[in-house]
Amino acid sequence: MKTIGVLTSGGDAPGMNAAIRAVVRCGIYNGLTVKGIMRGYQGLIDDEIEDMTLSSVGDIIQRGGTILRTARSAEFKTKEGRAKAAEVLKKHGIEGLVIIGGDGSFRGAQLLSNEHGVNTIGIPGTIDNDIPCTDYTIGFDTACNTAIDAINKIRDTATSHERANIIEVMGRNAGYIALYAGLAGGAEIIIIPEVKFDIDEVCDKISYGIKRGKLHHIIVLAEGVMSGLELSKMIQERLPKLDLRHTTLGHIQRGGAPSVMDRIIASQMGSRAVELLLENKSQRIISIRNNQIVDDDIDTALAMRKEFNFKLYELSKILSI
Amino acid sequence: MKTIGVLTSGGDAPGMNAAIRAVVRCGIYNGLTVKGIMRGYQGLIDDEIEDMTLSSVGDIIQRGGTILRTARSAEFKTKEGRAKAAEVLKKHGIEGLVIIGGDGSFRGAQLLSNEHGVNTIGIPGTIDNDIPCTDYTIGFDTACNTAIDAINKIRDTATSHERANIIEVMGRNAGYIALYAGLAGGAEIIIIPEVKFDIDEVCDKISYGIKRGKLHHIIVLAEGVMSGLELSKMIQERLPKLDLRHTTLGHIQRGGAPSVMDRIIASQMGSRAVELLLENKSQRIISIRNNQIVDDDIDTALAMRKEFNFKLYELSKILSI
Amino acid sequence: MKTIGVLTSGGDAPGMNAAIRAVVRCGIYNGLTVKGIMRGYQGLIDDEIEDMTLSSVGDIIQRGGTILRTARSAEFKTKEGRAKAAEVLKKHGIEGLVIIGGDGSFRGAQLLSNEHGVNTIGIPGTIDNDIPCTDYTIGFDTACNTAIDAINKIRDTATSHERANIIEVMGRNAGYIALYAGLAGGAEIIIIPEVKFDIDEVCDKISYGIKRGKLHHIIVLAEGVMSGLELSKMIQERLPKLDLRHTTLGHIQRGGAPSVMDRIIASQMGSRAVELLLENKSQRIISIRNNQIVDDDIDTALAMRKEFNFKLYELSKILSI
Amino acid sequence: MKTIGVLTSGGDAPGMNAAIRAVVRCGIYNGLTVKGIMRGYQGLIDDEIEDMTLSSVGDIIQRGGTILRTARSAEFKTKEGRAKAAEVLKKHGIEGLVIIGGDGSFRGAQLLSNEHGVNTIGIPGTIDNDIPCTDYTIGFDTACNTAIDAINKIRDTATSHERANIIEVMGRNAGYIALYAGLAGGAEIIIIPEVKFDIDEVCDKISYGIKRGKLHHIIVLAEGVMSGLELSKMIQERLPKLDLRHTTLGHIQRGGAPSVMDRIIASQMGSRAVELLLENKSQRIISIRNNQIVDDDIDTALAMRKEFNFKLYELSKILSI
Incomplete structure (x- = not known):
C-alpha cells in the first residue's frame, strides 16, 4: 500500500x-x-x-x-x-x-x-x-447541539407569549436527532417515526399541560413523521384556540463548527x-x-x-x- | 410621582x-x-x-x-x-x-x-x-447576530454541496434584519421590501456567479417581500438545474441571550x-x-x-x- | 421507600x-x-x-x-x-x-x-x-467544548501575530480536559500529568514547527502539571526570542449551558x-x-x-x- | 490613483x-x-x-x-x-x-x-x-460580547458556590471593555482606570451585598488598574473569609467571529x-x-x-x- x-x-x-x-x-x-x-x-x-x-x-x-x-x-x-x-x-x-x-x-x-x-x-x-x-x-452530536440551541431560543419567545411551538428537526427516516434534542431541550412532546403517532395523545398532553399551568409547549417533530406545517394543521383542527407556531430548523443543522x-x-x-x-x-x-x-x-x-x-x-x- | x-x-x-x-x-x-x-x-x-x-x-x-x-x-x-x-x-x-x-x-x-x-x-x-x-x-442587534450565525452554518453545507440557499429572515414590512444580516453574513443577494424586486436581476446574478466559479450562493430574503418557498419556486422556474434550498429562520430570531x-x-x-x-x-x-x-x-x-x-x-x- | x-x-x-x-x-x-x-x-x-x-x-x-x-x-x-x-x-x-x-x-x-x-x-x-x-x-463534555471555543478564539489572534500560546486548562490531577480539548482544538503540543514532561521535547517541537513555517503554536497544558506562567518561563529561558503568551481558562470551564x-x-x-x-x-x-x-x-x-x-x-x- | x-x-x-x-x-x-x-x-x-x-x-x-x-x-x-x-x-x-x-x-x-x-x-x-x-x-463589540459570555459562565459557578469572582478584562489604559461588559454582564462592581480606585469602597460593597443575601459577586476589573491577582490579594487582606477567585480572560478577547x-x-x-x-x-x-x-x-x-x-x-x- x-x-x-x-x-x-x-x-x-x-x-x-x-x-x-x-x-x-x-x-x-x-x-x-x-x-x-x-x-x-x-x-x-x-x-x-x-x-x-x-x-x-x-x-x-x-x-x-x-x-x-x-x-x-x-x-x-x-x-x-x-x-x-x-x-x-x-x-x-x-x-x-x-x-x-x-x-x-x-x-x-x-x-x-x-x-x-x-x-x-x-x-x-x-x-x-x-x-x-x-x-x-x-x-450527530453537533447537529443535536445546534438543535437545542434553537430550542432554547424558541423557548424564550414561547414562554413570553405563552405559546406552543413545533420544531421540525432532521433525521430522514430516523428519530435520533428529535429524541436527543427533544430530551436535552426539555421538550414537552417528542414525535418520532419509531413510535406510532397518535394525534389525540398529542392534543391531550397539550390540554393537560395548559390545565397544569404550563406557560409554553415545545413539540419536537422528526421530519420522517410529517412536516411541521402538517402537524400544525392537525393540532389546530382539534385545538383551534391554541396559539401555535412552527419552525423548520432546516439546513442550519448540517453546518457549524x-x-x-x-x-x-x-x-x-x-x-x-x-x-x-x-x-x-x-x-x-x-x-x-x-x-x-x-x-x-x-x-x-x-x-x-x-x-x-x-x-x-x-x-x-x-x-x- | x-x-x-x-x-x-x-x-x-x-x-x-x-x-x-x-x-x-x-x-x-x-x-x-x-x-x-x-x-x-x-x-x-x-x-x-x-x-x-x-x-x-x-x-x-x-x-x-x-x-x-x-x-x-x-x-x-x-x-x-x-x-x-x-x-x-x-x-x-x-x-x-x-x-x-x-x-x-x-x-x-x-x-x-x-x-x-x-x-x-x-x-x-x-x-x-x-x-x-x-x-x-x-x-435588533441580537436578532441580526442570530441570523448571521445561521447564515454561517448554512454556508458550510452550501459550500460542501455547491448549492444556492435562500434564507428567509424576519422584519415584517422592513428590510433591516435582511440588510444587516445579509451584508454581515456575506450574502450574494439581499432582497428587501424597500427595493423593487426583479426576479431577472436575481437570476442573472446567480448565473453570473456560477460562471465566475462561485461555490455557493446565499440569498437573504426579508419576509416582507415574499416567502422563501415562493422565491424558490420563481427561481427554479427560470433556473431549473440550480440546486436550491430554502430555510425560514422563524422564531429562533426572537429569542436568545x-x-x-x-x-x-x-x-x-x-x-x-x-x-x-x-x-x-x-x-x-x-x-x-x-x-x-x-x-x-x-x-x-x-x-x-x-x-x-x-x-x-x-x-x-x-x-x- | x-x-x-x-x-x-x-x-x-x-x-x-x-x-x-x-x-x-x-x-x-x-x-x-x-x-x-x-x-x-x-x-x-x-x-x-x-x-x-x-x-x-x-x-x-x-x-x-x-x-x-x-x-x-x-x-x-x-x-x-x-x-x-x-x-x-x-x-x-x-x-x-x-x-x-x-x-x-x-x-x-x-x-x-x-x-x-x-x-x-x-x-x-x-x-x-x-x-x-x-x-x-x-x-466533562461541556467543559471540553468551552475549552475548544477558547482555543479557537486564541488561535485567531495567535495566527495573526504568529505567536505561540499556552492555554492552561483544568482537570486537577488528570489530563482528560487537556487531551480532549487539545486534540479537538488541533493543538500542536499537549502536556498532561499522565505523560512524563520533557521541556526539551516541547522546545524542540516548537523550533521544528517554526522551521516548517507554522504560523502559530497552541500548547494545551493541564493544570496538574504546572501553571501556564511556570511553563512560559521554562520555555522562554530556552527560546528567548519566541513570542509567547499564556492564558489560564479558569472558572469559565465550570459554567455554561x-x-x-x-x-x-x-x-x-x-x-x-x-x-x-x-x-x-x-x-x-x-x-x-x-x-x-x-x-x-x-x-x-x-x-x-x-x-x-x-x-x-x-x-x-x-x-x- | x-x-x-x-x-x-x-x-x-x-x-x-x-x-x-x-x-x-x-x-x-x-x-x-x-x-x-x-x-x-x-x-x-x-x-x-x-x-x-x-x-x-x-x-x-x-x-x-x-x-x-x-x-x-x-x-x-x-x-x-x-x-x-x-x-x-x-x-x-x-x-x-x-x-x-x-x-x-x-x-x-x-x-x-x-x-x-x-x-x-x-x-x-x-x-x-x-x-x-x-x-x-x-x-470592541465582539470583545465585549466575548467577555459577557465568559461572565455568564463564571456567574453559573459563582452562584453554585456562592463565591466572589474577579474577572480581569483587557482595554490597556482604558476602561471601555470593563464598563460595557460589566454593565451588560450585570457585574456588582466595575473597576476602571477612569475612576479613582478605592479598596474600602469595593470591600464595603461586597460586605453589604453579603448582608443583603447576594449569592455571588462579579467584579469586573480593567487591566489598566491592576491585575486580578493583585486585586484579589488586596481584598483578601481585608475580607479574609470571603471565598474569592479570579480569572484573567486574556487573549480569548482578541479572537472569535x-x-x-x-x-x-x-x-x-x-x-x-x-x-x-x-x-x-x-x-x-x-x-x-x-x-x-x-x-x-x-x-x-x-x-x-x-x-x-x-x-x-x-x-x-x-x-x-
Whole structure:
C-alpha cells in the first residue's frame, strides 16, 4: 500500500473535515501518499483528484462542511460509471479508498469492491445517526447541539407569549436527532417515526399541560413523521384556540463548527481507516459500538439492524411530566 | 410621582428584560414603588399586577424573552377596554406607565393618555428595527447576530454541496434584519421590501456567479417581500438545474441571550424612562438618534418617517461582487 | 421507600441541574416525595432542606451550575458532623440519598452509609472526568467544548501575530480536559500529568514547527502539571526570542449551558438512581462504561483504577505533525 | 490613483478581515489594483506584498484575526525604516495606503506622510475602543460580547458556590471593555482606570451585598488598574473569609467571529477609505461619531481627547444596587 484516496459522499456533516485530516495526517505519518477526491463519486469519475499534504488539512478541524465537497452521482449508480471510477483510481495508483458518508455511500463502495476489487474502508458520517452497524455517526452530536440551541431560543419567545411551538428537526427516516434534542431541550412532546403517532395523545398532553399551568409547549417533530406545517394543521383542527407556531430548523443543522465529540470520534475513525489499509484489510466499515472503535465486513455491516433506544424515549416522557 | 408601572407589549425581543430591570432598579433607587404588569395591556385590564423588588429583576439581564410576558389584546382596542385599564392603574396608584414594545403598543399608549390622562413613556423594543422615530430598537442587534450565525452554518453545507440557499429572515414590512444580516453574513443577494424586486436581476446574478466559479450562493430574503418557498419556486422556474434550498429562520430570531448592545441600550432607555417620569414628563417616546438617547412627544414620534439606509444597501451589492 | 433526598457536592459541573431534574421528576413519577438538600453535606447538617415539586425543576435543564448550590464541609469530615447529618435525614424521613459529585463526595457517602446505615446512591458529576469507576463524568463534555471555543478564539489572534500560546486548562490531577480539548482544538503540543514532561521535547517541537513555517503554536497544558506562567518561563529561558503568551481558562470551564451529551447522560443517571432506590439497592455508584449505564458497590467503585487512554494521546501527536 | 495598498498593524481585532475585504472589493469595483501588505509596517519594509483579487477576500468576513497578519516593527520607528517603506511603496506603484490599526499605527502613518508624502488613510481597529477621535473602534463589540459570555459562565459557578469572582478584562489604559461588559454582564462592581480606585469602597460593597443575601459577586476589573491577582490579594487582606477567585480572560478577547456590528462598521469604513483616496483625500483618519462615518485630518484626529462616558458608569452603579 503506497497510495490511498479519501472522499466524502452524500449529505455533509460537521466533523467530516476532522476525519479527512486524520486520514491525511495518519497516512503521511505512515509514509503513504494521500490523494483527495473532490465531489464524491462523481468527482472520482471526473478525475477531480488532488495531492494532499500536511498543510492541505491545516486549520480545518474546526470547520463545518467538507473541504473535499460532496455530491450525489447518478452516473456512479451505473455499471459504466463505476468502471470509469475504478479506472481513474488505477490511473492514480490509488490502492485503498476511504469513503466518509452514509449508508448509500457504503453501498457504492461495496459495488466498487465487488466489481473491481477496489480496497475500500467506510467511515460513518451523517448527522442523522441512522447507520445500523454503528452506535454513532460523525456529525450527530453537533447537529443535536445546534438543535437545542434553537430550542432554547424558541423557548424564550414561547414562554413570553405563552405559546406552543413545533420544531421540525432532521433525521430522514430516523428519530435520533428529535429524541436527543427533544430530551436535552426539555421538550414537552417528542414525535418520532419509531413510535406510532397518535394525534389525540398529542392534543391531550397539550390540554393537560395548559390545565397544569404550563406557560409554553415545545413539540419536537422528526421530519420522517410529517412536516411541521402538517402537524400544525392537525393540532389546530382539534385545538383551534391554541396559539401555535412552527419552525423548520432546516439546513442550519448540517453546518457549524463540530463539537469535541465529533472531532474526537472523526479523528479516531480516520486514523483507524489508515491502520486497516496498512494491515491489508479492506471492504470494512468502521463503527463505534459500546464506546469501542470496531470494524466489520461491509456486507455484514450493511445487513445489520439497529435497536432503537426505546428506554430513552420512555425517559423523555417521564421527564416531561 | 410615587408609583410607576412597567409592561411589555407586542412581539417580544431580546433585551426587554434588561429594560425592565433598569426601570425597576432606577425606580427603586429613586424611591419609587415599581409594579410589574403581566401580559401587556390585556394583563393590565385583567389586573395582573405584581410588586417588583430589586431581586425580582436579579439574574435576568442575560435572559431572552420578557419576564413580564407579552400578549396582544383585542379588548384594549376598544374604548371600554382602555377605560378598564385606566381604572386598574388608578386602583394601584400607578401614576406613570412605561411601555416597552413597538409602534402598535405606542398607539395604545397614546390613546390611554389622550382618553384618560395616563402618564406614559414608550421604549422601542422589537427585533424588526421598524420604528420611525428611532435609529435603533431593542432586540435588533441580537436578532441580526442570530441570523448571521445561521447564515454561517448554512454556508458550510452550501459550500460542501455547491448549492444556492435562500434564507428567509424576519422584519415584517422592513428590510433591516435582511440588510444587516445579509451584508454581515456575506450574502450574494439581499432582497428587501424597500427595493423593487426583479426576479431577472436575481437570476442573472446567480448565473453570473456560477460562471465566475462561485461555490455557493446565499440569498437573504426579508419576509416582507415574499416567502422563501415562493422565491424558490420563481427561481427554479427560470433556473431549473440550480440546486436550491430554502430555510425560514422563524422564531429562533426572537429569542436568545441579548447582545451587549441590546443590554446597554435597554439599560439606558429604561433608566431614561424613569428620569422622564421623575421630571414630570410624559406622553414621550424614548429613541436613540445619532447615538444619543433622546425623547419626543408621542404624537410627533408616531408621525415621523424613517429614511432607509440605501447607501448601506448599495454597499452590500459592491461587497458581494 | 417513600421519601428521597438529593444533593450536589464538591465542584459544580454543567449538567448537575439535569441530573437533579431527573431525580426529582422520576421520583415524583414513581410516587416518591423528593427533598432537595441545599449546599451539599454542610446544608444537610444545617437542615437546609426544601420540598421539590415538578416545577421546582422546570426550566433548569439548560442552566449551568446547580440550583441546590454546593459547598465543601469541614464539619462533615468529623464523626459528629456525620451523626448530625444522619439525624437530619431521619427527621425528614429521607430513606434514600442521591449524591451528585466527585470522588470525595462519594467517600462522604460511604462513611454516612457505614456509620449510620443511610441508603446512598452516587452520581459522578465533575468536569475533570477523574472518577476511576466511570468512563464519563457529567460536565466533562461541556467543559471540553468551552475549552475548544477558547482555543479557537486564541488561535485567531495567535495566527495573526504568529505567536505561540499556552492555554492552561483544568482537570486537577488528570489530563482528560487537556487531551480532549487539545486534540479537538488541533493543538500542536499537549502536556498532561499522565505523560512524563520533557521541556526539551516541547522546545524542540516548537523550533521544528517554526522551521516548517507554522504560523502559530497552541500548547494545551493541564493544570496538574504546572501553571501556564511556570511553563512560559521554562520555555522562554530556552527560546528567548519566541513570542509567547499564556492564558489560564479558569472558572469559565465550570459554567455554561450543558451540552446535549451532558444533559442526556445526567438524565439517564438521575433516573437510574431513583430506580436503584426503588429496587432497594443502595451504597452504589452509577457509572457509564462501554456506553452502558451500570452501577457498582461503593467500596468496589472507589477501589477501581482507571486506565488512561494513551492511544488517544499518541493519536494527538500524530495528528499535530 | 491606480494602485492602493492595505495593511493591518498593532494588536489584531475581530472585524479587521471585514475591513480588508471592503477595501479590496471597493477598490476593485472602482477599477483600482489593490495590494495586500503582510505583517504591518515590518512587512512593508521587507517587501512582503501580494496582489489581492476578489477571491483573496472571499469567505473571510466571518473570520477573527487578520489574513494580512500583524506585527510590531522596531525598524519602522527609525527614519531609515520609514524611508525603506516609502521606497517599497513606490516600487509597487502604491499611491494610497490604508492602515487598519490603533493610535500607534496612525502615528506611523503620520510620519510616513510627513516624511515621504505617502497618501495614508487610517481605519480604527482595536478591541480597546481607546482611540480619541472615534466613538467606536472595530473589534470592541465582539470583545465585549466575548467577555459577557465568559461572565455568564463564571456567574453559573459563582452562584453554585456562592463565591466572589474577579474577572480581569483587557482595554490597556482604558476602561471601555470593563464598563460595557460589566454593565451588560450585570457585574456588582466595575473597576476602571477612569475612576479613582478605592479598596474600602469595593470591600464595603461586597460586605453589604453579603448582608443583603447576594449569592455571588462579579467584579469586573480593567487591566489598566491592576491585575486580578493583585486585586484579589488586596481584598483578601481585608475580607479574609470571603471565598474569592479570579480569572484573567486574556487573549480569548482578541479572537472569535466578529459580531454584526463589527462587520458592518468595518465594511463601511473600508469602503469609505477607498472613496477618500478616489477623491484625492489623504492623511485622514476615518471615525464614527454620533453614528455617522466621518473623517478628520490625521493631525487633528491624533490631537483629540475623548470624554469618558461617566453617565454610563453611574448607571452601572445604580443597576447593581
